[in-house]
Amino acid sequence: MATVGSHALAPSPDARERGNLGAAPPAVIPRPAHLKLMLILGSRPGRVSLPDLAEAAVAGGVDAIQVRMPGAAPERVREVAAAVRERIGERAALLVNGDPATAAPIAAALGGGVHLPERAGAEAIAAARAVLGSGARIGRSVHSPEAAAVSDGVDYLLAGHVFSTASHPGAPPLGLAGLARVVTAARRPVLAIGGIDAVNVAEVIRVGAAGVAAIGAIVDTPEPERAARALRAALDRALEERLEADMEPQTTTRSWTEEPASPLAVTVNGKLVEVAAGWTVHDFLASKRLSDEMALVELNGTILARTAYGVTSLREGDQLEVVHAVGGG
Known part of the structure; x- marks a missing residue:
């Protein structure tokens, strides 16, 4: 022992x-x-x-x-x-x-x-x-x-x-x-x-x-x-x-169709939020005034490459962790 x-x-x-x-x-x-x-x-x-x-x-x-x-x-x-x-x-x-x-x-x-x-x-x-x-x-x-x-x-x-x-x-x-x-x-x-x-x-x-x-x-x-x-x-x-402070909502919204689809519910850093149907990770970051270079994102347990932000669509129930990387490369 x-x-x-x-x-x-x-x-x-x-x-x-x-x-x-x-x-x-x-x-x-x-x-x-x-x-x-x-x-x-x-x-x-x-x-x-x-x-x-x-x-x-x-x-x-x-x-x-x-x-x-x-x-x-x-x-x-x-x-x-x-x-x-x-x-x-x-x-x-x-x-x-x-x-x-x-x-x-x-x-x-x-x-x-x-x-x-x-x-x-x-x-x-x-x-x-x-x-x-x-x-x-x-x-x-x-x-x-x-x-x-x-x-x-x-x-x-x-x-x-x-x-x-x-x-x-x-x-x-x-x-x-x-x-x-x-x-x-x-x-x-x-x-x-x-x-x-x-x-x-x-x-x-x-x-x-x-x-x-x-x-x-x-x-x-x-x-x-x-x-x-x-x-x-x-x-x-x-x-x-x-x-x-980083994610103060924008005053404008993105229009997708004349009859927008119902928003999606996703969880961001432990909080339930709604995003527009069809949004990518990049779209979400942009709505919060964050550039791709300013954030590290983990989606459903996987860390995303920044090059994937613009082509990764968000889906109902997704779990995101977003870390503000300040000026990170």
């Missing part, structure tokens, strides 16, 4: 059947459309064990746990990641931080994804993808617009540090202007990290971040679930406010 922190952990039935985490990897856990709130776990100790911390954070609204344990042996990382997966189940994404040679096999055995350092180039990203498959999530840290512009093959970027933080003492932060430049250069959703809490999260959302990652705002508190819930509530408010 493994022990993590002060807690003994019994292996799950699946883990016992596999015998070890390197055998018979499970299917990739279904993932949410876009990550919004990530907890970086293991880079510094909290007030409770790492599995307890992960479980509390997910209960408070965290939708991704990144296991990051600099200097730890792969066996230790594997142990902690498995314990975290036991606690969070399928309620949140699991990501293992590190080079693909060590992180990807651990993540594959747990139905998770990987988070790669900025130095990981196209070859490393391809290596991780070869191990994990097309359905797994791969992220990469970036600290500059130049790095953000050459991150093909990943699903999201993590940009920071935005504000001064105990994790990077003495290192100059990106600041909001630097974050905005990263978002503009990026071709994938950007999560912001570094000194972000419920008070300042709206600032990073206003400059284009798709979500945030946290350490101290959750780890350093006596009640991590309550802290996560407060941060998630502030984050959701900020995202909603930005979406409403």
